[in-house]
Amino acid sequence: MPRMLQPGNRGSGKQATVAPPPVPVARAVVDCAVYVDGVRQPTGLDFRKALAFVRATGSGFVWLGLHQPDERQMGDVAEAFGLHTLMVEDAVHAHQRPKLELYDDTLFLVLRTVKYIDHDDDEVANDIVETGEIMVLAGRDFIITVRHGDHTHLAGVRQRLESTPEHLKLGPATVVHAVADRVVDSYVAVVQEMESDVDELEERIFAASSRDLDIDVVYLFKREVLQLRRAVYPLGTPLSLLSGNKVTAESAALTPNSKEIRRHFRDVADHLTLVNEMVGEYEERLSSLLDAAATKVSTQMNTDMRKISAWAGIAAVPTAAAGIYGMNFDVMPELHWQFSYPILLIALFTVCFTLWRTFHKYHWL
Known part of the structure; x- marks a missing residue:
């Protein structure tokens, strides 16, 4: 005789789920x-x-x-x-x-x-x-x-x-x-x-x-x-x-x-x-x-932003000079002056130092 399938296993191949015994x-x-x-x-x-x-x-x-x-x-x-x-x-x-x-x-x-x-x-x-x-x-x-x-x-x-x-x-x-x-x-x-x-x-x-x-x-x-x-x-x-x-x-x-x-x-x-x-x-x-x-x-963020802005303003001075003298124009008479380079360095230092003193006076630096 064919063997009878157990309830819960028929056609699924899975084990029957047994409910846990009740806890008193x-x-x-x-x-x-x-x-x-x-x-x-x-x-x-x-x-x-x-x-x-x-x-x-x-x-x-x-x-x-x-x-x-x-x-x-x-x-x-x-x-x-x-x-x-x-x-x-x-x-x-x-x-x-x-x-x-x-x-x-x-x-x-x-x-x-x-x-x-x-x-x-x-x-x-x-x-x-x-x-x-x-x-x-x-x-x-x-x-x-x-x-x-x-x-x-x-x-x-x-x-x-x-x-x-x-x-x-x-x-x-x-x-x-x-x-x-x-x-x-x-x-x-x-x-x-x-x-x-x-x-x-x-x-x-x-x-x-x-x-x-x-x-x-x-x-x-x-x-x-x-x-x-x-x-x-x-x-x-x-x-x-x-x-x-x-x-x-x-x-x-x-x-x-x-x-x-x-x-x-x-x-x-x-x-x-x-x-x-x-x-x-x-x-x-x-x-x-x-x-x-x-x-x-x-407040700290504002202080940091002021410092960053102050240093960016100081750095903008030599950056502007470098941008001007980096242009490839033929007629730039100061390029041929004997003291143009030291004069430019002194001018850049003076402007940057003035900006630093101003920012420091107003507690930006």
């Missing part, structure tokens, strides 16, 4: 815990059983921490917690701008994280600021934090909250505030680190000569400050909504019920305002440095 959600889970009255329960359950425990007892909430989940992993989480598909899509695919949205009764907050990169020399540094993302999905009895990036650890936030049960018992809104506070505190640390760099860069630009001026470093800082601004500035509106400063019919559902939590969000919003002011100041200073550097380069 546990690979993306950093921590999962149940909190009742602000105290972590020693359940040791996965997120499905933990959520079932909370909803069966009617008290407490689940805090699930994830790190860079893929679509399948996030899909399993969404099925268990009843998350909207748009939230799942945004949580999987990073590079979102800071925003605050409400899907049914689930709050979705996107935060951009920043980290200052230590560098010995600004001229060889490629990046000053590294960015990441944290997505917070908060419901009535659960909160999910999704991290993207290597510097977005929240272990310290969880430990600090667990050490203060009186705050943690207020519910998922407390965790939302703690995460936002941690992110904004990192903004403050970054802008304080960058302040010394901008000061040093300012001194370098004004102290360096126009020939030794390296404007690429200014453009590097300008790019990093703009990147920092894109991460920081859009967060102002979400924090205003969470703090209750902008209460409308549409935003009322986004504002936490606890007055104490709203006060804490106002404090975070104040810190963010300070960061925005410092970032705006850095932008203005760097723009001024670019203008100053461009002015110094333009």
Whole structure:
């Protein structure tokens, strides 16, 4: 009998593509815990059983921490917690701008994280600021934090909250505030680190000569400050909504019920305002440095052009004489004078020296 072809190989001669096995959600889970009255329960359950425990007892909430989940992993989480598909899509695919949205009764907050990169020399540094993302999905009895990036650890936030049960018992809104506070505190640390760099860069630009001026470093800082601004500035509106400063019919559902939590969000919003002011100041200073550097380069170019023009004017004198005496006319009586050559040299030297003294007097040479 003829041998049957395997599926996927028929007529093509290519090997069948085997789909990779699905990665379990546990690979993306950093921590999962149940909190009742602000105290972590020693359940040791996965997120499905933990959520079932909370909803069966009617008290407490689940805090699930994830790190860079893929679509399948996030899909399993969404099925268990009843998350909207748009939230799942945004949580999987990073590079979102800071925003605050409400899907049914689930709050979705996107935060951009920043980290200052230590560098010995600004001229060889490629990046000053590294960015990441944290997505917070908060419901009535659960909160999910999704991290993207290597510097977005929240272990310290969880430990600090667990050490203060009186705050943690207020519910998922407390965790939302703690995460936002941690992110904004990192903004403050970054802008304080960058302040010394901008000061040093300012001194370098004004102290360096126009020939030794390296404007690429200014453009590097300008790019990093703009990147920092894109991460920081859009967060102002979400924090205003969470703090209750902008209460409308549409935003009322986004504002936490606890007055104490709203006060804490106002404090975070104040810190963010300070960061925005410092970032705006850095932008203005760097723009001024670019203008100053461009002015110094333009001034040096004008100085060089004046020197070139002065030497060209001096060189034009002997060139004109050589052009005149290089013409093949028969009647040129000075060609037959005995002292014509030394007289011409003296005249050329006198005119060139006079031009040099004049140009030097007016600082062209």
